[in-house]
Amino acid sequence: MDAADSALMAARAQFAITISFHIVLAALTLGLANFLMVLEGLWLWHGRKIYLDVYLYWLKVFALNVAVGTASGLILEYQFGLNWSRLSTQAGYILGPLMFYEVLAAFFLEAGFLGIMLFGLKKVGPRLHFFATCAVALGSMISAFWILSANSWMQTPAGYIVGTDGRLLAGDWWAIIFNPSFPYRLIHMTLAAFLGTATLVAGVSAWQLLRQPQNPRARLQFSMALWMIAVLMPVQIVVGDLHGQHSLKVQPQKIAAIEGSWERPPEGAGEPLRLFAIPDMTERRNHWEVAIPRIGSLYLRHDLSGTIAALDEFPAKDIPPVPAVFFAFRVMVGLGLLMLGLGLISLVLRWRQRLYAARWMLQSCVLMTPAGMLAMLSGWVVTEVGRQPFTVYGLLRTADSLSPVSRQQVINSTWIILVFYLLIFGIGFLVLLRLLREPPHEDELGPQPTLADETGHPEE
Template sequence: MFDQMDALILARIQFAFTVSFHFIFPAFSIGLASYLAVLEALWLKTGKALYLDLFKYWLKIFAVAFAMGVVSGIVMSYQFGTNWSVFSDKAGPVIGPLMAYEVLTAFFLEAGFLGVMLFGMQRVGKGLHFAATLMVAIGTFISAFWILSVNSWMHTPVGFAINADGQFVPAAPWTQIVFNPSFPYRLVHTVIAAYLTTALAVGAVGAWHLLKDKGNPHARKMFSMAMWMAALVAPVQIFAGDMHGLNTLEHQPAKVMAMEGHYDSHPDGAPLILLGIPNPEEKRVDYAIEIPKASSLILKHDPNAPLAGLDTIPDDREPPVAIVFWSFRIMVGIGFLMLGLGLWSLLARVRKKLYDWHWLHRAAILMGPSGFIAVLAGWVTTEVGRQPYTIYGHLLTADSASPLAAPAVGASLMAFVIVYFFVFGAGTWYILRLAAKAPHPHEAGVIEQEDGPIRTAGITPGPAQGHPADTRGGA
């Protein structure tokens, strides 16, 4: 079946498939861990049982999502040795220590406090339990910090030299490598995306239960908190995305050319192509709907500023324009839909109809999965836009793969597809079941201790849950 296919293409498909599954769970767990910390802090400050009920309600969902993030993350590490051994050998002296820092900081922090957070509500004091929740939330952020530092260095490599063996080795202080030119922008943009992803998921659950019972105080609270996040943070994300785009224009201009669909250079101002069909054979965008000179205005803050096009890039160094063009528009379009939902909720709040406007609730439900779609579209834009390089400008993807035969890569790809859809499909179904149950007073936690034997609630912990082998859910 795979004999006629290229091993490199299959390896790229496999990595894209597994990382796509992995990305959605940490994006959710990063935001949800912080949301849980906020809920517990509000409970400790106000003493209102409603916040504790919501904490326990979302803690069960967090436990499942976190576990799936861990499992999917383990697979990613193996692929560096199986399918991408040349890349690992050449880039290992730089990215290896950064990955180790992620293990030594985020891994141990999460592993040390996750058990207390999940199972310690009835066993430790309130202060210690809140500290554990904070440590898990901080751990997910630190994990994202190191992983994004590695990824950003691959996009904007600095502070290195290439030795006689062709390896990238550090040639500058580690701070220069860690805080490479694109890292601050990528970190802010990705973490905010994780918070928005969680807010929209929480808002969708709250809206679902409001449609059934608009008087449910737990549903009202979670919906209100989620809509505040959408209204206040979506504009910040749009601004952060714009800053990230300007940084990308400076360091990876070919990616921006593909995002904008600019096959040709525009010496007196480039148009903003809203929609169209990229035609790589004819080097143009067919049926383009565009705003004259708007792209120059956005990217250069001058409508008449010249912008180079892909005609300045050799054909074998161009990224796949069609994929980048459409994934970028999906991401941006969803971002503005998030902004619209937030503004709509503000209008409803001003008119004191936040819990009464059913069309707002239906829109929130439809927008529930939009955060996951947006982060995947953003990842596709970022990674496909880097092609044909693994380390931008220095190491081609074609020179990074292991010398494997196509049938071997294809067989493992098929195995991943079957196992992933079965395992993660079951996990997602279970999360949806948990979310479909309305939150209520005296919500049971993941596991609680009463006067008698231990009583399970929602999840039956096994050895892997009680003693996690790898807790890099934020990776």
């Protein structure tokens, strides 16, 4: 491996570290903002103070998440400027405006109304405060819109023209923003954020119910989280299938890597479902393969005899790192199926009126607490590593996006980032554990005392 390749691998590793930390916090911001909006809306609608208590409890978690997420976002921007300046040079005319709109939404809606959301209930009243909560939730959705539009354009570039100097310029902004893969990614990622938040809330609530089985507020948040999982997980599976069908058309190398398909099966034999294998990039084959014949064709082609383009049909230089993509996809799908099972079991237990009494269910939810976020991270590995060796798919290679930095420079900055992350995330995690140690109580204070009358109804 020469010096350039060594610096490239170090820069990619640094990006993986920074994005993995930040994306979890960004997804929690999206999921918690909308969860809080629903809770406050239910409080205003029904006038039951239990909703307000749960709202104020998770508002503290939301505030902590935003604080730590802001710090991780600054580090992410720093490493972009340090390591990937050539990406900005080649594609900045397109990516720059998209990122600017994301920042605009974040600052004008999320940051602008966040102070009112955290501290303004006593000052502005319940209805205007609910408007602020809705604005923050809307801001998180708009922020996700622009981020995913930019990322999707890098996966399926459209609407661009190539300038005389080789730079990518905007030709059709509508085609750029609403590029071919954008609708699938937007829905898939939004659902992933909601499901990741739901498994977190369900796991925390289950832990609290194991200690205080009769706590009505812990029961409420546990019930809401499981409803979210039960309803959204089947939708996510359908969206994932549609996303996969589209990727098969526009990124066939990625799908071949996901399937570990090195050679196309004989005509009519169908594509197998490889449950396990150890892909070998050097020998271009799988070791220890365990497969079920034809089942792969069922979800790839929706029949039992169809096949897909295999990895040996593409130039070796255009094939992504197969082992990472292969295993990450199976982790994502496996955790998704576990979440689906959790949602279905919760429906059965509701019907039998044993949702809060079945300790094995509560214990299972505790074990599944990180499942949603781990599945989302695995999905991002499939998305980003599966796009390699390109930064802008088919147009700009990752090696050509790297700044003129040495391996040692990248490693040194990575150590600085890791120390910063260990400090910020360590403190944040300890505070989070302290916040979640006890379930929400009656007259929960939140960041500021609440505004409610003695009957628990919002004051006029």
